[in-house]
Amino acid sequence: MKTPGNKEKLLIVDDDALTQEVLRRNLKSEGYEIYTASSVPMAIDILGEKVVDLVITDLKMPGVSGLDLVRHVRENLPDMEVMMITGYATVEGAVEAVKTGAEEYLAKPFTDDELIVAVARTLEKLHRRRAASAIVKKPKCSYGLIGESSPMLKVYEEISRAALTTATVLITGESGTGKELVARAIHYGGPRASAPFVPVNCGGIPDTLFESELFGHVKGAFTGATETRAGFFQTADGGTIFLDEISEVALPMQVKLLRVIQEKEVYMVGSTKPQKVDVRIVAATNKELQNLVDKGDFREDLFFRINVLTINLPPLRERGDDILLLANHFVGRFAGEFGKPAPSFSDAALEAMKKYDWPGNVRELENVVQRLIVMCEGDAIDVSDLPSLMRFAVSHAQGLDRTLAEIEAEYIKNVVASVKGNKSQAARILGIDRKTLREKLKDSEDQGEESA
Numbered sequence: 001m002k003t004p005g006n007k008e009k010l011l012i013v014d015d016d017a018l019t020q021e022v023l024r025r026n027l028k029s030e031g032y033e034i035y036t037a038s039s040v041p042m043a044i045d046i047l048g049e050k051v052v053d054l055v056i057t058d059l060k061m062p063g064v065s066g067l068d069l070v071r072h073v074r075e076n077l078p079d080m081e082v083m084m085i086t087g088y089a090t091v092e093g094a095v096e097a098v099k100t101g102a103e104e105y106l107a108k109p110f111t112d113d114e115l116i117v118a119v120a121r122t123l124e125k126l127h128r129r130r131a132a133s134a135i136v137k138k139p140k141c142s143y144g145l146i147g148e149s150s151p152m153l154k155v156y157e158e159i160s161r162a163a164l165t166t167a168t169v170l171i172t173g174e175s176g177t178g179k180e181l182v183a184r185a186i187h188y189g190g191p192r193a194s195a196p197f198v199p200v201n202c203g204g205i206p207d208t209l210f211e212s213e214l215f216g217h218v219k220g221a222f223t224g225a226t227e228t229r230a231g232f233f234q235t236a237d238g239g240t241i242f243l244d245e246i247s248e249v250a251l252p253m254q255v256k257l258l259r260v261i262q263e264k265e266v267y268m269v270g271s272t273k274p275q276k277v278d279v280r281i282v283a284a285t286n287k288e289l290q291n292l293v294d295k296g297d298f299r300e301d302l303f304f305r306i307n308v309l310t311i312n313l314p315p316l317r318e319r320g321d322d323i324l325l326l327a328n329h330f331v332g333r334f335a336g337e338f339g340k341p342a343p344s345f346s347d348a349a350l351e352a353m354k355k356y357d358w359p360g361n362v363r364e365l366e367n368v369v370q371r372l373i374v375m376c377e378g379d380a381i382d383v384s385d386l387p388s389l390m391r392f393a394v395s396h397a398q399g400l401d402r403t404l405a406e407i408e409a410e411y412i413k414n415v416v417a418s419v420k421g422n423k424s425q426a427a428r429i430l431g432i433d434r435k436t437l438r439e440k441l442k443d444s445e446d447q448g449e450e451s452a
Contacts, residue, residue: 007033008123009050013043013057013069014085023056026112027119040064044072052080054123059086081126083118085110127321128350144181146329147322151314155182158311163189168261170306171284173313176363179284180244182311186282187240195239200232203245210253212269215260221270233266236279246283246306247292251299258302281306316358316365323353326362330369338373346382356390388429405443412440 010032014020017038024034035050037043039061046052055073057066070082087108104118145152162169163186171179180199187197205213212221216231232241243249249257260266261281265274283306292298316323327345335342345353358364368390372381383391391414416426416437427437 007031008053009033009035010119011035011037011043011046011050011052011055013037013040013055013061013066015039015058015061019058023115026115030116030119032119040066040069040072043069047073047077052077053126054081054083054119056083056085056119059084079130081122083122125347128324128347128354145178145185146326147319148325149314149319149322151319152322155311155313158309159185159189162186162309162311165190165309166280167308168280168306169282169309169311170289171282171311171313172289173284173286174315174359174361175286176361177313177315178362179286179313180242182313183240183242183244183282183284187242187280192239192280196236197240197242198232198236199242199244201244203248207250207253210250211256214253214257215266215268217269218271221268225270228268231266231268233260233277233279234275237277238279240280240282243281243283245285247285247287247289247298251297254299254302258299258305261302261305316361317356321354323358323365324350326365327353327369330366331373334370334373340373341379343373343376343379343381346380348383349381349386352383352386352390409440409443412437416441 010027012020012023012027012034013036014023015038020036020038024036028034035046035052037046040057041064043055043057047055055069057069059066066084066086070084073080073082083104083106085106085108104122106115106118110118145155159182169183169186171182173179183199184197187193200214202210212225212229212231214231214233216229216234217225219225219228243257260277263274264278265276267274289298289303289307293300293303316326324345327350331342331345353365360367368387371387372385376385412426412430415429416423423434423437427434430437432440
């Protein structure tokens with residue numbers, strides 16, 4: 001679906017006026033912006049004046065051929081894709097077109113659907129390449145956040161608005177989505193930027209120490225309290241305290257935390273005198289707090305107090321090409337740290353990364369890329385270099401009309417391919433012996449011959 005004002009631009013090059021008009025009409029109806037040319041010289045003139053995403057060119061034309069146009073684009077306009085169409089389809093012609101640089105080769109006659117699918121597929125490859133090689137443009141308020149997808153642009157807007165207020169903010173999202181980065185962006189984007197930012201992992205503090213850690217204690221308050229020590233709230237005075245995993249705070253401590261938010265004062269353990277604190281509170285959770293409230297595991301009044309402004313961070317799987325932007329960013333970072341040249345990703349590897357669900361989100365992606373930089377010996381990262389779960393995600397989703405034997409056969413072939421044909425290793429992964437593996441591979445080959 002194309003959005004107004006953001007149409008992809010296509011140049012159709014064909015000396016046949018009727019073919020040119022049919023292509024123009026069909027692709028314009030899909031929302032593309034179309035330019036046309038009846039010769040290669042005319043097309044080159046247009047490319048010198050207009051920004052084009054995809055060139056669709058006929059192969060055989062009077063004078064200069066479509067292959068010459070493909071060479072011109074590949075040599076002078078790398079940020080562009082090319083499709084070749086021809087009524088003189090041969091294997092040799094297709095091979096030459098692809099070698100010259102055409103991404104797709106479409107033989108006449110073709111249906112409208114075949115044309116539309118081929119164009120969409122070619123543009124998708126262009127988008128992946130652009131995302132993988134792009135210099136990451138960080139929005140002004142990003143503070144380490146990377147992404148240009150619509151969900152992230154919404155997050156940036158919410159950060160900007162939250163930074164200008166003193167209201168309590170609740171950041172929600174799955175583990176590894178970057179909730180602390182959002183909290184820091186809110187702090188450093190606002191008037192408290194020069195004051196302390198104090199992150200607190202609520203899930204990492206034992207219940208018995210929680211009150212002392214947050215509010216401090218006086219000397220002699222309990223065994224081992226040999227001196228008076230300030231807590232996190234006093235340390236954050238004038239600035240921001242970030243309460244990560246706030247859902248892990250025990251109910252008795254939730255009461256005391258609520259009082260601090262309401263009264264803006266703390267009682268150190270062992271003291272009867274309150275201390276005023278000027279602290280902005282930003283909390284975060286990867287759990288659904290309303291569900292915990294319904295179960296009685298989280299106080300409703302505290303939930304209302306911290307849920308004044310809410311920023312929900314999208315999971316990585318919903319961020320489209322941000323996956324490739326982040327992967328490119330981490331490649332550059334870790335290659336620099338380890339003193340290695342930065343490898344590039346193959347198209348197949350990029351496709352596998354986009355199809356993977358990323359349950360660990362950005363943190364998982366960061367760890368995967370770090371491992372790839374350490375282990376990769378060449379100058380390119382291919383599907384075979386990726387973790388096994390991601391390699392198996394390359395297969396396109398299949399319908400539910402296949403037999404169990406067909407699904408098993410496909411899975412076995414994927415495993416064998418992932419280990420580059422090493423049957424001993426494949427058998428270990430599958431939990432079977434080599435003899436059984438050979439039999440299953442033979443059975444799948446026999447089924448393939450029968451179906452053919």
